[in-house]
Amino acid sequence: MKKIIILFTALLPFITSCTKDDSDFDTLLILADQAIKPIDIDLDYSALEEAPDEVITDPDDPYYNDYVENESILRTVYIHYEGETVTLDGATNRVSINANGTHVVVNSSAGHVDYVLSGTTDNGSFKIYSDSKFKLTLNGVSITNPTGAAINDQCGKTVYLVLTDGTTNTLTDGAIYSTTSGEQMKGAFFSEGQVIVSGTGTLNVNATGGHGFVSDDYIRFRPGCKLNVTSSAGHGIKANDGVFIDGGVLNITITGDGYKGIKSDLDVDVKGGRTTVITSGNSRIVEESLETLADTSSCAGIKCEGIMTVSGGTLNMKSTGEGGKGLNTVGDLVITGGNINVVTTGIKGFSSPKGIKSDADINISGGNTYSYSKSSDPIDAQGTLTVAEGYTTRETLSRRVKIFY
């Protein structure tokens, strides 16, 4: 009996010491999610009060030709889609229109022409070859092209895309493009030339096979326009030579891996409007071979390969996928005004989900900048981050930054 008591006494401390004192892991996960809440960012289709657009009237101004008000429209061609048929009206000299079913091809050597599209087709398109800049009015049109772009502008000159007041227009591409040799067709709306979007109507772009709204030159959005883009297989808005947001309400939803809400191979200039981008895709490998290492591309609200300037308007960016960023610029990012709200909630993977990132400098001297990154830097300048004096709020945390003027 004495031995049993001694043995029990000896073992008692060990028996009573077999419990871990670690925190409950599930509770930690819940607390981690509750620790800091970013602001809510969601698509916003509400009306936006905007100051009237200031039309440049100086013919020597390099952007004088960006204003349809400065263009004399001498001819109007009406193209109305109705199921399997197309109705044409206003045909004129030097404008040839061929319709294969509801796939319309325009060949024009005439200038000062306004092409007005209306009606609905589930298997149609509008393609134009023009020697001159032209006006393209969307007057309540819905085009779905199962084999490519809904609108394909092969003219390398300016297209004035005017959204008629009170109309809703929808362009939808197909999952697989049937291309013509020697031609490009990069998205549901594709233009070889500059695209100037104006008017106060609404344009919905649904991209499933390519990008959404594309120009191989630059794109300008003027106050009043409303553009909603959803893209699962490409960028929302893509331009080779710059994106200028003077105004308008842009709502862009990106679900594909590695794609951007707005992608510009040159500068981005934001002066007004309200642009909201939500991306949910993860990073993706874009290049891999025996000779080269794999490179990755992550989602971003806006990816600017040049210099990005924000002097007005509102940018709301949210990326939820792995490595998804808010603003990502190769050149400088210059913020002198406007409201920038960025939230990234993705995890680190191939890429870091930074809120605002520049490979060069970031200069902030105005506006209100808010950036939150759940898993990475809210703001990161590979060069120098400069915040000018005069701010009313400056909060720099490891996961959140607020700089308000």
Place this chain on the structure above:
Amino acid sequence: MGRREINIIASLVLCVALLVPMSAVADDTGMIVSAGAEKKFNKKSGIGIEAEFRSRNDFRTADRVSLALVGQYKINSWLKADAGYQLLIDNNIEKLSLHDEGTFNNWRPSYWGTRHRVYASLTASQKWQRVTFSLRERWRYTYRPEKTTTRYDFDDNEWEDTQVRSKGKHTLRSRLKADWNIPKSKFSPWASIELFNSLSFDKMRLQLGTDFALTKKHTFEVFYRYQYVNSDDDGDENIHYLGLGYKFKF
């Protein structure tokens, strides 16, 4: 057990009962259980071995186990020296690191790790009536080898390996102890205060206990220890210990 022994034990329990509430309520409690053996070669020298177990978290969690080897040498009637090696196997407490705004960065659960320790001491003693006062100065060096363990990264939402770097630490321990020799009693009460210093004041131990010599070969020990931590990077916290020990003398 005579009345005097009962009085000694009652006094000890009373002192412990008074000491515990003096410390912060939030302090931890644990147990120390040890067993050792000692062999004297002659009147001056001997060797010993001791195994020890500690618990924390109000006795619920194993904190560490250790095994020590020690050699002793009595230089003269009032001064003795000893030196030893100790193998420590620690249950390192969890660590939750935060970002500067308070959000979670990563969480490393508790893990078991090994440390090696060597030490050398000089103890000077002076008898006054029935109380022997002793001052022990002990240098020790503890080395923690590098260890790979896991942690959860809240930013990446995944578990990842993490390296706990190797580390060496020198510590000077200074202990003042009073042993009370009660005539014709098997009990030998004692009390001590000990300070730990590395580059700064690390911690302090207050102890109160008694030895109980069942026979010449078998000695038991019961004690209370309060450990106050000032600045310690080993993960120690303020804690109350109840200690039980046994020693066999060859």
